[in-house]
Amino acid sequence: MKFSNKILTALIFSGLFLFSCQQRDKQALLEEHAGIKIANPIIYEVMVTNPNPEDDWKTECLANTNIHNLVKDIIKAVRNGDLPAFDYYDNHCLSKPELEKIIAESDLMNKTGNIQFEEEWFWDSKKLSLEKRVKKLMFGYEIYDALGKVRGYKASFVVDLDADKK
Known part of the structure; x- marks a missing residue:
C-alpha cells in the first residue's frame, strides 16, 4: 500500500507540474509570439x-x-x-x-x-x-x-x- 501511495503521489505531482507549465498568461504568450x-x-x-x-x-x-x-x-x-x-x-x-x-x-x-x-x-x-x-x-x-x-x-x-x- 505504501508503494502505491508513493506512485499515486508522484503521478499527482507530475500532472500538476505539467499542467502548471501549460497555464501561461494568454497575453504573455501572445506578446512572446508577436x-x-x-x-x-x-x-x-x-x-x-x-x-x-x-x-x-x-x-x-x-x-x-x-x-x-x-x-x-x-x-x-x-x-x-x-x-x-x-x-x-x-x-x-x-x-x-x-x-x-x-x-x-x-x-x-x-x-x-x-x-x-x-x-x-x-x-x-x-x-x-x-x-x-x-x-x-x-x-x-x-x-x-x-x-x-x-x-x-x-x-x-x-x-x-x-x-x-x-
Whole structure:
C-alpha cells in the first residue's frame, strides 16, 4: 500500500507540474509570439474611397480596396447584438433605435469614406515584422456640400472587437 501511495503521489505531482507549465498568461504568450508592444493604442483614420475622381494617385492607391463585406458584416453584427455599438462622442452603448437611426441616416453601405482604427502594434525584432491588432473601429460616412462634392466625414458608431460576443 505504501508503494502505491508513493506512485499515486508522484503521478499527482507530475500532472500538476505539467499542467502548471501549460497555464501561461494568454497575453504573455501572445506578446512572446508577436514581439514587443510598441503602440497601445494607436488611433488613426484610413481613407477607403476616393472623394475626388480626378486624383489619379488616390484612385490608384485605392484601386484594390473593397470594404463592402466589412461594412455589411459589422452592421449585421451590431443589429444582431453580436457586437456592441457605442456612440462616438460620449461612448454610451447605443440602443437599438439609436443604432438604426445612425445606420439609416448614414447609408454606410454606400457612403463609408474612411475608417478610424484603434490598434495595438507589436514589433518582432527577430523576424523584422510588425503585427497590428485592431481593437476598435468606426466608419466615417461622407457628407456633401451644396454642389454634391464630399465636404468631409461624419462619425457613425464605434465597435469594440475585443468586447464579449454573444
